[in-house]
Amino acid sequence: MANVGIVIVSHSPKVAEGAAEMVRQMVGDEVPLAWTGGNSGGGLGTSFDAITEAIDRAWSDAGVAILVDLGGAETNSEMAIESLPAARRRRVVVCNAPIVEGAVIAATEASGGSDLETVRRVAEELSP
Amino acid sequence: MSSARTVDSRLEDKAIALDETRRRRLVSAIACSVIERADELTALDAAIGDGDHGANMKRGFEAVLQDLDALAAMSLPDLLKGVGMKLVTKVGGASGPLYGTLFLALGKELSDAPSRATAASGFGGAIAAVKARGKSDVGQKTMLDVLQPAFEAFAAGGDAARVREATLLAADGTIPMRATRGRASFLGERSVGHMDPGARSASLIICAVCDEFGGG
Numbered sequence: 001m002a003n004v005g006i007v008i009v010s011h012s013p014k015v016a017e018g019a020a021e022m023v024r025q026m027v028g029d030e031v032p033l034a035w036t037g038g039n040s041g042g043g044l045g046t047s048f049d050a051i052t053e054a055i056d057r058a059w060s061d062a063g064v065a066i067l068v069d070l071g072g073a074e075t076n077s078e079m080a081i082e083s084l085p086a087a088r089r090r091r092v093v094v095c096n097a098p099i100v101e102g103a104v105i106a107a108t109e110a111s112g113g114s115d116l117e118t119v120r121r122v123a124e125e126l127s128p
Numbered sequence: 129m130s131s132a133r134t135v136d137s138r139l140e141d142k143a144i145a146l147d148e149t150r151r152r153r154l155v156s157a158i159a160c161s162v163i164e165r166a167d168e169l170t171a172l173d174a175a176i177g178d179g180d181h182g183a184n185m186k187r188g189f190e191a192v193l194q195d196l197d198a199l200a201a202m203s204l205p206d207l208l209k210g211v212g213m214k215l216v217t218k219v220g221g222a223s224g225p226l227y228g229t230l231f232l233a234l235g236k237e238l239s240d241a242p243s244r245a246t247a248a249s250g251f252g253g254a255i256a257a258v259k260a261r262g263k264s265d266v267g268q269k270t271m272l273d274v275l276q277p278a279f280e281a282f283a284a285g286g287d288a289a290r291v292r293e294a295t296l297l298a299a300d301g302t303i304p305m306r307a308t309r310g311r312a313s314f315l316g317e318r319s320v321g322h323m324d325p326g327a328r329s330a331s332l333i334i335c336a337v338c339d340e341f342g343g344g
Contacts, residue, residue, distance in 0.1 A: 039180075039184065039220030039221065040187070040217065040218055040220055041183065041184075041187050041220065043180060043183070043220075044178070044180070045180060045184065045220035045221050046220055046221070047217070047220055048216050048217050048220075048224065048225065048228075049217050070311065071222045071310055071311060072220065072221040072222035072223075072224070072225075075222045075224075075225040075226065075261065075262065076220070076222075076224065076225050078225070078261070079216060079225040079228065079229070079261070
């Protein structure tokens with residue numbers, strides 16, 4: 001069975017790419033991984049379309065866990081999830097966890113074959 | 129939140145006429161009002177946020193203006209949904225999905241020729257959708273602190289001038305508030321003394337609508 005995919009959504013493309021690099025160092029190619037950062041104007045921010053595409057790139061039948069940094073990243077990610085086809089919508093979650101640590105620990109959990117709920121729970125244990 | 133839809137029973141049932149010319153003027157007035165005040169929105173956001181609200185909203189409503197002909201030709205629900213999707217995809221930041229949700233929900237709530245009563249009820253429903261999207265409520269120094277009082281003034285039977293007045297008063301009312309939601313909440317007490325940029329942009333949009341209907 002495929003491993004849960006990880007999507008990293010930061011306001012900054014550099015933060016998103018850097019976090020993805022740290023995930024790759026930990027799990028190699030064992031989990032589908034995509035990152036996105038920046039708004040449609042090229043500035044700091046997040047983009048609904050870019051998040052939708054990132055979910056698609058990291059798609060796994062086991063589901064996708066999204067790690068976000070600040071408010072707009074979360075709101076845009078939730079909007080993107082709700083706009084997915086119904087069959088996919090239920091298999092994507094936003095983790096309430098710090099973006100870098102959350103992405104690394106979620107990916108590590110996913111690489112062991114854990115299901116989406118477990119991946120999310122392990123990442124969220126990082127939050128107080 | 130059942131009270132969000134409470135509408136004065138004396139509101140007229142007469143349909144509000146919105147032909148293509150009127151729809152076009154309305155969308156254009158909203159977009160231009162936000163675009164013209166982009167620098168002001170950015171200055172407000174720079175004080176208690178990340179300083180991109182003006183540029184973000186400007187980008188979104190410029191995209192709306194680019195499609196003005198096509199949008200004005202649509203039925204009111206499709207027009208509102210079209211504006212909503214433009215804002216979702218172009219604005220970025222939290223305000224993109226929040227304003228996007230406001231317009232998308234209005235598009236779902238309103239018929240092509242709403243009465244005053246159904247318009248008020250639909251506006252209330254759309255505000256509930258924004259609250260759900262932002263996991264927020266009134267009193268947190270956000271756009272909701274303008275949307276809700278504007279709805280209440282409209283639902284109580286207020287005319288355009290009355291709704292406009294309530295809207296501007298509500299935006300001013302965010303100045304002494306302490307932010308507990310959004311980027312400004314990171315500042316805690318330091319968010320006090322500044323108008324919330326989302327409250328200001330919401331007031332620009334509602335005042336543009338009021339001016340359009342107040343002008344007859």
